[in-house]
Amino acid sequence: MIEPRTLRLQRAMASLVLDEDEAALEADPGRVARRQELSSADQGSFRDQSPGMLTYRELARMSLIDPLEDMFPVLKALLGEQGLWDACIQAFLDARVVRSCHYRDIAPAFLGWLVATGWGQERWPFLLELAHAELLEVLVTRFPDAEPLQGLHVEPGPADLVVLDPATQVVSYAHAVHRVSEAAPIPEARPTHLLAYRDCAGEARLKELTPATSALLVLAQTMPLAQAAEALNLPSLSPALDLLCDLRRAGAIAGFQSPT
Amino acid sequence: MEGHGVPFWETCPENLIGDGGRHHRLACAILERDPVLTHGLAMSVGGFDPWDEDYLTDLGDFLVHTNTPWHSEHLCFTSVDGNCLHELLPLLFTREAVLHTIGRARALQSRLPVPLLLENITYYAELGAAEMDEADFVSAVLEGADVGWLLDVNNVYVNALNFGFDPKDWLSRMPLDRVAQIHIAGHKKFGDITVDTHGAEVIDPVIDLMQWTLERLGRPVPVLLERDNHIPDFQELLAERARIQVAYEAALALSGVRHD
Numbered sequence: 001m002i003e004p005r006t007l008r009l010q011r012a013m014a015s016l017v018l019d020e021d022e023a024a025l026e027a028d029p030g031r032v033a034r035r036q037e038l039s040s041a042d043q044g045s046f047r048d049q050s051p052g053m054l055t056y057r058e059l060a061r062m063s064l065i066d067p068l069e070d071m072f073p074v075l076k077a078l079l080g081e082q083g084l085w086d087a088c089i090q091a092f093l094d095a096r097v098v099r100s101c102h103y104r105d106i107a108p109a110f111l112g113w114l115v116a117t118g119w120g121q122e123r124w125p126f127l128l129e130l131a132h133a134e135l136l137e138v139l140v141t142r143f144p145d146a147e148p149l150q151g152l153h154v155e156p157g158p159a160d161l162v163v164l165d166p167a168t169q170v171v172s173y174a175h176a177v178h179r180v181s182e183a184a185p186i187p188e189a190r191p192t193h194l195l196a197y198r199d200c201a202g203e204a205r206l207k208e209l210t211p212a213t214s215a216l217l218v219l220a221q222t223m224p225l226a227q228a229a230e231a232l233n234l235p236s237l238s239p240a241l242d243l244l245c246d247l248r249r250a251g252a253i254a255g256f257q258s259p260t
Numbered sequence: 261m262e263g264h265g266v267p268f269w270e271t272c273p274e275n276l277i278g279d280g281g282r283h284h285r286l287a288c289a290i291l292e293r294d295p296v297l298t299h300g301l302a303m304s305v306g307g308f309d310p311w312d313e314d315y316l317t318d319l320g321d322f323l324v325h326t327n328t329p330w331h332s333e334h335l336c337f338t339s340v341d342g343n344c345l346h347e348l349l350p351l352l353f354t355r356e357a358v359l360h361t362i363g364r365a366r367a368l369q370s371r372l373p374v375p376l377l378l379e380n381i382t383y384y385a386e387l388g389a390a391e392m393d394e395a396d397f398v399s400a401v402l403e404g405a406d407v408g409w410l411l412d413v414n415n416v417y418v419n420a421l422n423f424g425f426d427p428k429d430w431l432s433r434m435p436l437d438r439v440a441q442i443h444i445a446g447h448k449k450f451g452d453i454t455v456d457t458h459g460a461e462v463i464d465p466v467i468d469l470m471q472w473t474l475e476r477l478g479r480p481v482p483v484l485l486e487r488d489n490h491i492p493d494f495q496e497l498l499a500e501r502a503r504i505q506v507a508y509e510a511a512l513a514l515s516g517v518r519h520d
Contacts, residue, residue: 006357007308009388013349014340041389052385052422055453060347096343101274101302101315103346144280167280202282 012036017060020090029053071107072134078185126175133177137204140196143167152255156244158226160256168197168252197252268295270484277318296326300333306351306361307337320373332377332410350383353390353397365405379410382418382456395433408440413469421454445486459489471511478515
């Protein structure tokens with residue numbers, strides 16, 4: 001099937017926007033048109049309107065890259081120190097994985113690309129955890145609202161299941177990635193358990209958990225609290241019940257469910 | 261925010277559909293309270309990618325819920341081979357592109373619960389060898405698709421600067437009877453190219469172009485001040501809106517139209 005000329009030109013424009021090698025493009029903006037085997041006249045629109053075409057490249061790349069720079073400042077600082085941030089971004093653009101019409105999905109697409117490719121993780125084993133931690137609070141803050149869950153009560157009992165607020169996430173990392181900053185982007189290697197949740201005002205909060213509490217929060221979503229505590233060899237459930245009450249008041253837990 | 265005097269707002273559905281959290285709830289509360297128009301960013305009306313049917317369903321629900329009288333999209337392409345470029349990229353000014361875009365606009369209209377408007381964009385280079393000029397292209401698509409026109413007077417002005425034509429001559433050739441809404445915004449010059457930034461105050465020649473258009477329309481249409489970059493203090497923004505309102509009323513008074 002013959003591709004319409006309109007489509008071939010749109011592909012050439014996408015190539016102009018996304019392809020690497022800025023210097024070569026600036027020197028020869030017509031090369032993307034040649035690669036698409038456009039007619040001589042159509043190649044001319046790239047070759048002869050270089051400032052306008054490069055404006056498109058700059059604007060579109062700004063749209064795609066700005067959300068990454070906003071969302072991953074520590075990762076950018078880490079890679080930037082080694083002069084590798086631009087290479088990372090270009091590899092991401094080369095993969096052509098921005099498929100969603102929602103602007104807010106660009107950063108999650110980048111995280112998904114890091115998961116799929118393992119980019120940089122041989123050199124920096126914590127890189128994926130760092131990127132995830134940088135995005136975590138935003139994902140929690142913007143988690144789609146849902147109707148309040150029915151049939152929950154506010155005081156936990158030993159036979160209850162824990163029902164987290166839908167926006168809440170319990171995450172475990174091998175590095176203390178929540179302690180890093182742009183000035184000190186390399187995290188300490190130590191097991192880290194975090195609870196990310198929306199408080200009652202809708203702001204994202206991070207709380208560091210003990211390994212036992214983290215495990216309890218995960219297990220007790222599918223297993224009665226007393227049974228989960230026993231499985232984890234907790235000496236007493238009582239302190240955990242107090243903590244769970246606090247977490248419900250803080251907004252991290254939606255409530256507690258009696259066994260059916 | 262009470263007593264702001266703003267008669268309506270415009271929102272981009274892509275930024276609200278599927279989102280959640282406190283800011284989302286605050287935005288939705290404004291849409292529940294005040295009149296709203298909707299304006300899409302990433303439908304790629306002139307592109308070739310299949311419609312995202314799930315998104316179109318959500319969009320339809322959103323349009324009904326907001327009670328918008330119409331929904332506008334840009335006369336451009338934003339995605340190629342499933343890759344969303346998040347930039348308004350120019351269509352070819354060719355007969356093939358006219359027919360293709362008419363077909364796409366009609367198909368989109370058939371999937372929406374409200375009338376579709378198309379907006380003229382700024383362009384910084386002509387994509388491919390043109391067979392017609394922009395005015396003929398936009399007119400042919402609007403007439404062929406039988407859709408309303410969201411006339412962006414700043415885009416006309418910016419294009420006139422970049423391509424050296426008289427914006428009033430350009431507008432004189434256009435089907436003004438199709439204008440249902442007007443956009444007005446600020447722009448900025450970068451080197452030899454002026455860019456539609458939505459990040460600066462509207463300059464007098466653009467307001468003059470709005471007035472010139474309104475006098476020829478001889479009927480009131482909603483005019484939206486677009487500002488989504490370098491957003492000033494809210495009171496400053498309201499003062500700018502008030503200045504445009506005065507110019508709007510003066511133009512309609514000159515054309516002898518009473519409006520409420």
